[in-house]
Amino acid sequence: MLKLWFAPNTCARVTMTALEDIGLEYETGLIAFMAGEHRKPEFLAVNPSGKVPALETPQGVLVQNGAILSWLAETYPDAGLLPATDDPFEKAQQQAEIFRCSSDLHPLVTRFVMPQMISSDPEDAPRIRAKAEEMLRFQLAPLADRLDAADWLLGDSWSVLDAYVAWIWFRITGSGFDDRAFPSLLRHHQSAMNRASAKAALARESAAEAALEKRGLLFRPPFAKGAER
Ligand SMILES: N[C@@H](CCC(=O)N[C@@H](CS)C(=O)NCC(=O)O)C(=O)O
Structure with missing residues (x-):
């Protein structure tokens, strides 16, 4: 059985959504960042980089969302995670979308x-955030244009890229990025989160958050709406 190492609200949500779309049973391993579990030997033995997601498979551990998603898409083609193709160039184009x-x-x-x-100097934070916001706007604009013309990033059908961009949108707008900046991305996020697989992943995350909260280990990013700065 597959086992996904994850933490709620992280990019592991993308892999989790893909697993929900595939529809097979899988185990989860929850990492409590606040307890430093991502730096403990038990988890470093799974992923020496100390990052989620990490997916245990019968062939060994896979890390990096891009690699995991490509493997899942090829191993479970019926789930429609990516458009089916045998053409090396089209495959490379799909990889480019994921790497973006x-x-x-x-x-x-x-x-x-x-x-x-x-930077560990808190005075640097506003400058780092301002530059990141400027670059995010530049990088998101072409995606927003595509979503002005089509429901999903690859056209008429959902793909796992939509789950990826939805997570990115969730993360930045939850941290003060103006959610009116790109109406098509806002609409896209709502559609993506309305899918059954996204709801199932969110339900698992909520259960994980409840477990972490019980232990006093629920992480909230410092710039989250309503959080203390
Ligand atoms: N390139 C990696 C990035 C993974 C990553 O940075 N995960 C974050 C959560 S969103 C993490 O585990 N951070 C903990 C750390 O870097 O120590 C991927 O796509 O899987």
Whole structure:
């Protein structure tokens, strides 16, 4: 059985949504960041980078959303995570879409939501966030244009890229990015989160949040709406 290591509200939500779309049973392992569990030997033995998601498979552990999603899409083609193709160029184009999320956008999300991971001087935070916001606007604009013309990022059908961009939107707008900046992304996020697989992933996250809260370990990003700055 597959086992997903995750923490609520993180990019592991993208892999979790994909697993829900596939519809097979899977186990989860919850990492309490507030307790430093991502730096403990037990988890470093799973992913030496100390990051979620990490997916235990019968063949071994896979890390990096992009790799996990590509593997899941090929292993469970009926789930429609990515459009089916045998064409190497089309596959490379799909990879480019995924890498845009993981390599271009996610680092900007980190800078915007958690500037303290970039500089430990709190005085730097506003500058880091402002630059990240500017770059996010630039990088999101072409995606918003695509969503002005189509329901989903790859056209008429949902793909796992939609779950990825929905997570990015959730994370930045939850941290003060103006959710009116790109109406098509706002609409897209609502549609993506209305899908059954997203709701199932959110339900698992809520249960995990409740478990963490009970232990006094629920993490809230410092710039979250309503959080103390
Ligand atoms: N490139 C990685 C990024 C994974 C990542 O940064 N995950 C975050 C949560 S969203 C994490 O585990 N951060 C903990 C850390 O970096 O120490 C991927 O796409 O899987």
